[in-house]
Amino acid sequence: MLDPKLLRGDLDQVAQRLAKRGFTLDTAQLESLESKRRELQTQTEQLQSERNSRSKAIGKAKSEGQDIEPLLAEVSDLGDRLDAAKKALATLQEEWEALTSALPNLPHDSVPEGASEDDNVELHRWGTPRDFDFEVKDHVDLGGKHGYLDFDMASKLTGSRFAVMRGPIAKLHRALAQFMLDTQTEAHGYEECYVPYMVNADSLTGTGQLPKFGEDLFRLEGDQDYYLIPTAEVPLTNFARDEILDYKSLPVRLTAHTPCFRSEAGSHGRDTRGMIRQHQFDKVEMVQMVEPDKSYEALEEMRGHAEALLQALGLPYRVVTLCTGDMGFGATKTYDLEVWLPSQDTYREISSISNCEDFQARRMQARFRHPDQKKPQLLHTLNGSGLAVGRCLLAVLENNQQADGSILVPEALRPYMGGLEVING
RNA sequence: GGAGGGAUGGCAGAGCGGUUUAAUGCACCGGUCUUGAAAACCGGCGUAGGCUAAUACCUACCCAGGGUUCGAAUCCCUGUCCCUCCGCCA
Structure with a gap:
């Protein structure tokens, strides 16, 4: 939600800034x-x-x-x-x-103007995509070879856009999540959290999914009005809802490994092969709540936290700054990390890191008190993936494949794999 | 699933239809005193909105939503959450 004082005072300026992201006020x-x-x-x-x-x-x-x-x-x-x-x-x-409540957030001045993802601006690249001297397979073929990755089974059990993992690939998936979570807690200063995978409508309104984007969510039948979480950002950020935090407790850095559930309404026919776009996927999420003058510093820091994971896994990636037209509803500025996928010969999103400034905090009434300030102030909230586990798994499979279809386990994951060095060997 | 009890400011806790400006204590902040601190004493101390040059003042909020009444923290109804006991249970 935007500052009502701004809406009363300087409406034309608000309209101008919203127009940058294609919104007519x-x-x-x-x-x-x-x-x-x-x-x-x-x-x-x-x-x-x-x-x-x-x-x-x-x-x-x-x-x-x-x-x-x-x-x-x-x-x-x-x-x-x-x-x-x-x-x-x-x-x-x-x-x-x-x-x-239907108005999106105002873009930050440093955000490039644009209409679609084509106008996003590349910030930098890390790593060099491998030169394969054999024909690359995609993760569906690599994982399907021994039935370790089984989409037909998932269709039988549930329907489209689900996956079953077995054996070493199921374990690799768990290893990735553990590795990410351990890195966030041990090296980056986040507190590990376990949270409900269902939330109420108030929580979703707080982070901005409701009332406008209900069709993207799975809503549960029953007496309670519960929804499956589309990201751990929702429960974690709502920790601060209706709270007044002591400034000494800032910055709050939270992380959680959860499944995420998305209806993918409106993406029919897109990314139908493999596990790029699923109704259910795991993610390790980072959330920070900070003092207003520190939020852009925190955004850069969080980008670093996500990049560190890809670097440790040796996966080539690039960072893009989303343009005004491609940003999410609540964000003032967003970086996407895109990992290299050899089978698609392109970079695909694996993390999205956003500053929401006080947009979510105002909806949630999430505040903090500083002794120099008489009134409690709204926090700034940030969230970012660190990282999407499913897409990361797929990137590891494809980037680390060998001519015989076996997969080299990245060094960083071996301690989590009982020392295993090669899958399918 | 059954039976009871409860939700009041940062915390504890009184108030159960009008003299309430929500008592009191703790915590916190400022001051006096002190070489400094503690203690003591004095004062301050919720959130949001309105109107102001500013103070003043006005309004709302005692879990949430309805209702009764000239008047509700207080009475009634519904919901949510918490606690105790019984049953069941990973």
């Missing part, structure tokens, strides 16, 4: 709602004030044994007038809420 509608709100609120509060003082007078008269009937007659219609005013105000506030 109806300024006239907002302005008219706002002026009506002001009027109704003043009116409502006046009526409330009148009710309070008259009720107090009645109480006093009664305790003094006076006849209160005439006083009661005076206030007979006050209640109805107040109810009407309250209702009108509530309706207006709902309208305002619906409108403003």
Whole structure:
């Protein structure tokens, strides 16, 4: 959610900045709602004030044994007038809420302007894609050879866009997640968390998935209104919802390894082969909550935390700065890390790291108190993948394949694989 | 699943229809005193919004949402969460 003061004060500037990301703001509608709100609120509060003082007078008269009937007659219609005013105000506030909660965040000045992913700007590359002296196989063929990666089985059990892993590949998948989690906690200062894989609507509203993007989520049937998490960003960031943190506890750095569930509505026919795009995938997530003047520093730091993992695994990648048109709803600035996939002869997203500034914090009322500041201030929240485990597995399989279809296990993962050096050997 | 109890400021905890500006204690902040500290004493101390040049002032919030009433932290209904006991259970 954007700062309501900004929406009241400098609406044209907001509209200009939103236009950069292809969003058209109806300024006239907002302005008219706002002026009506002001009027109704003043009116409502006046009526409330009148009710309070008259009720107090009645109480006093009664305790003094006076006849209160005439006083009661005076206030007979006050209640109805107040109810009407309250209702009108509530309706207006709902309208305002619906409108403003659908507004995306304002892009940071350093973000390149653009309409689509084609306008993203490459920041740098690391590593050199291997020159293969044999025909490269993709992960489906590599993993399918001994039935270690089985998409047909998953279709039988559930449906499309799921995978079954077995044997050494299942173990490699677990090894990757463990390696990432250990690195984040031991080398990068994050606290390991275990969180619910289902969350309520309040949590999803806090991080911005709701109300606008409900169709991307799996919603559970039943008495409770629960959803499967699309990312651990949701539970982790909501740790701070309705909290006022002590500034001494900042920065808060949290990490969790969880499955993520996405409906992939609207991506029919895209990436249908293999495990690039699944309804269920594992991810190690990084979340930080920091003081406002430190959030861009933290963004760079988190990018480093994600890059360190790819470097340790020896996977070639590039970093791109997302342009205004390609950024997510709540982000002011986002870096994507894209890993090299030999079978596709291109780089594919494996991590996305975003600063949301106070956008999520305002929705969540996530604040901190600094002794120099009288009022509690909104936190800045950041999140990033470190990394997507499924896509990372696939990158390891494809980049480390050998002519005979066997896979060389990266050094960093061997301790997690019982010392195993080669899969399918 | 059954039976009870509960949710009040950072924490503890009183209030159970009007003299409440939500008592009191702890914690915290400022001051007095002191070489410094502690203790003692004095003062301050929630969040959001409105209106202001600013103070003042006004409004809302005692888990959430409804209701009763001139008036609700207090009474009624629904929901959520927590606790105790019984049953079941990884």
